[in-house]
Amino acid sequence: MSSPSVTDTGILVLTGVPVVPGVAYAPVIRPGRKPVIDLGADSLGEDERPAESARFTAAAATVAERLRERAGRATGAASEVLATTAGLAQDRAWLGAAEKRIAEGAPAVRAVAAAVDQFVGLFTQIGGMMAERVTDLRDIGDRVIAELVGLPEPGVPQPDVPSVLCAEDLAPADTAGLDPSLVVALATTLGGPTSHTAIIARQLGIPCVVAVTGLDDVPVGAKVLVDGTRGTVTVSPDDAAARAEVAEAQRAAATAAGWSGPGATADGHAVAVLANVQDGAAARAARQTPAEGVGLFRTEMCFLNTDTEPTVEEQASIYAEVLEAFAGGKVVIRTLDAGSDKPLKFAGHPDEANPALGVRGIRIATGNPGLLDRQLAGIAAAAQRSGNPPWVMAPMIATADEAKSFAAKVRAHGLMAGVMIEVPAAALLADRILEHVDFLSIGTNDLAQYTMAADRMSADLATLTDPWQPAVLALVAMAVNAGAAVGKPVGVCGEAAADPLLACVLTGFGVTSLSAASAAVQGVGAKLAQVTLQQCRDAAEAVLGTASAADARAAARAVLG
Structure with missing residues (x-):
């Protein structure tokens, strides 16, 4: 974590990891302190x-x-x-x-x-x-x-005026219910670029900075300027200067709001801009944006929090909602990504010393082969019902043999087969994996975690799980090059695709599609429309020559603005 700095005018600037771009200026609010409860020493009869x-x-x-x-x-x-x-x-x-x-x-x-x-x-x-x-x-x-x-549930207070929510960390129940018109930015002491706080901030479309050193000392009511692009929280800035920065950010946002697609650079190089969804309601909401399709349909919601496996018909109905929302458009369905922090009650997960490196994603199918077969049957039924055949990909593929086996199962149902690149081994062997599948989709969240050997929620390691890490981007470039060599599409569906500047760098690598939270679609598309393909390629080359995430960002800005 970076140390706080003081400007020439004596203003304190705190630095963290930027996760959602944008600028906001408002007073600080904090979650209510939990009441101190006497746990007691008495024993019950x-x-x-x-x-x-x-x-x-x-x-x-x-x-x-x-x-x-x-x-x-x-x-x-x-x-x-x-x-x-x-x-x-x-x-x-x-x-x-x-x-x-x-x-x-x-x-x-x-x-x-x-x-x-x-x-x-x-x-x-x-x-x-x-x-x-x-x-x-x-x-x-x-x-x-x-x-x-008998006390009220703890949580975030509803502010009377637009405010910046600062906290050590935020629980999902706190962040998921936020009103973006009143909570205009988030800043936390802990967390990483792929934490729940960051993911929900992207969906809400509000600036967010995590792993901010010194944030705990900022008092409630103090005015702060949060810059989610640079990753800074400026405490009690000059009021006029802060308002000017917000105004400039709003002008950029207005430009983004005017973008209506399709995705392309200023000189006409097409890059599909897609949305990440997890159910029919989210797909219908994404349809209201210029998103050209769905680049990541997370199917876990069909399985979590149920004691029994949904039937093939039940699954088909859920999948068909998303396919119908984007009738005639591209929809990429990810098969069940469960295990680790998303256990299934009916899948018989083993106790593991390190679940993040254990039986998760496609590996669940080894012990539960019928689970994958029935899911593919449900997807095929949804495709027939909707008339919109999806692309289907598997999470956590690590070997060419796994890709070959999965592709055979998918094609047996008459569907297009692909895999996610989340494991460094898959990026290194992307050329051999592509011998068996039709497309790749890069999940930068897990790729960063596994490449950098860093917990995604560790504040001390948050700079390591930053998707701008040159080592992570080198693996992305390797996978994209493998796809280009055989003429097969390679997209990015991780949170990296929601960063407009990084989206341009990914385009420079040769990525064919970018899939992000619906709230990020217009910002990504608008930024792409302002730069040429050659600028993107120059930025990509510059980034690969750097040695740190901060240098990579700076190199990209120097080329792309």
């Missing part, structure tokens, strides 16, 4: 324990149901994040740990606190994607305790 256990079970179920209701009202990434968190609220591991303590005589509040601490320690030790769930689990524990003692 044996006759009191069954009722206390029932009280705990009811409180946890209430919290999970509230989260599911919010997921139902939300769309896109917010809905997915909330549904995943609701599943964690009903996870048998930590619930069982709390129930065991109650059975031994601990009051429910103390049992919840101890069980949460136990699993926070375990998740932190495991690292990887499990470490990302620490904030989520603590938030769930706080909500269950509040329910047990």
Whole structure:
């Protein structure tokens, strides 16, 4: 993390990792402090324990149901994040740990606190994607305790005026319900470029900076200027200068809002600009933007938080909603990306020392072959029903043999087969993988995590998981070159595609499509329309010659503006 700096005029500038571009200037608000609750030292009598256990079970179920209701009202990434968190609220591991303590005589509040601490320690030790769930689990524990003692749920206050929300970290239930007209920017001390906070900020379309050193010392009410492009939070800036920067950013946003597609550089080089979605509602919302199709349909929502596997017909109905929303347009469906932080109740996940490097993504199919077969049957049925045959890709492919096996299954259903490049091994062997599939899609979130050996939620390592890391971009360029050599499309569907400047660099590598959150589509398309293909290529070459993410950004700006 970078150290704070002071300008020549004595103004404090805090630096973090930029994740959503844009500029906002407003007073700081913070989440309400959690009440200090006496956990007590008394033990329950044996006759009191069954009722206390029932009280705990009811409180946890209430919290999970509230989260599911919010997921139902939300769309896109917010809905997915909330549904995943609701599943964690009903996870048998930590619930069982709390129930065991109650059975031994601990009051429910103390049992919840101890069980949460136990699993926070375990998740932190495991690292990887499990470490990302620490904030989520603590938030769930706080909500269950509040329910047990009759207090309101903790969370973010609703501001009366447009404000900047600053926090150590933000739980999904806090970020998913934000009103972007009142919370105009986010800044956190912890988190990384692919944290839940960052993902939802992109969907809301508000500036966001994470891993900001010194942010905890900024008081509520202080005015700050958040620059989500440079990754800075300026404390109490000159008012006129701050307002001028916001005005300039608004002019750029107005230009972006006027972009209506299709995706192309200023000299006419076509690059499809697509949307990431996870259900029919999100696809219909994306259809209201200039997005030319769907570059990533996350199908996990069909599977999470259900005790039994949805039938082929149930899956077909869900998939058909997205295909019908973009009738006649490109839709890329990712098969089930579960495991690690997204376990399926019916898939029999093994206990693993490091789930992020374990049985997740396509690897689940090895132990559950029928799961993939039935999903492909559902996709094929949806294609027939909608008249819009999708492209189908597998997550977490690491070898050419895995790609070959997956492609055979997909083609047996009459569909086009591709794979995601998220594992460095797949990028290094992209040419051999392309012998078996029709297209590649690069997931920069996991590619950055695995390339840099850095937890995505570690504030200390947030600069490593920045998609601008030259090592990550070198692997992206390698995969794109492999596709160009055989005339097969290579897209990017990770969060890197939502950064307009980086989208231009990716275009310079030769990427054929860019898929981002719906809120980012116009910004990406507008920026592409302002630069030539040669500028993009020059920026790409300059970036590959750098040695740090900061230098890579600076090199791209020097070429692209």
